[in-house]
Amino acid sequence: GEVWKFSVRAQDSEEWSEWNNATTLTILATPDCDYNISDCKSSGWVNGRIYCLNQSVTTTGTCMTVDAVDITLDCESNTIDGDQGSSDYGIYVNNYDRTTIRNCNLTDFGRGISLNYAYDTIIEDSNSSSSNYGLHADYSDDVTVSNSQFNSNTEYGTYIYRSSER
Secondary structure (H helix, E strand, C coil): CCCCEECCCCCCCCCCCCCCHHHEEEECCCCCEEECCCCCCCCCCCCCCCEECCCCCEECCCCEEEECCEEEEECCCCCEEECCCCCEEEEEEEEECCCEEEEEEEEECEEEEEEEEECEEECCCCCCECEEEEEEEEECEEEEEEEEECCCCCCEEEEEEEECCC
């Protein structure tokens, strides 16, 4: 994304602050989506791109199968809803690194988010519920989870096996 820097001067009721006391304000602009998607995506992801899910989807199988590196999936707070199939995944990352999953709500899967040999994964502002596993990570190191919930699942909210989480 773009970084914008501004020098900021404050004025109280008497006078302006000196420039040497100015504070720098940095704004990181979130880049627009490279691809808007409106349904599940099982293949054909392009390395280094941002995908935005622009509507909620319902599926009877695995929904998102990431098959590229440096992918961002931003669900824009939409829901990916399964059919409670125990072998279905809401989002599946197998052997691809540096995936970011953001603003996703997942329900009714065997595994809401499944990571297998997926390194440097970021999950933020996402929720997975009413599945067997909310987050299942196997052989996936440097998984960072922030402001996310994996609750009301039948087996485990978060299952980390032979992996590391930050």
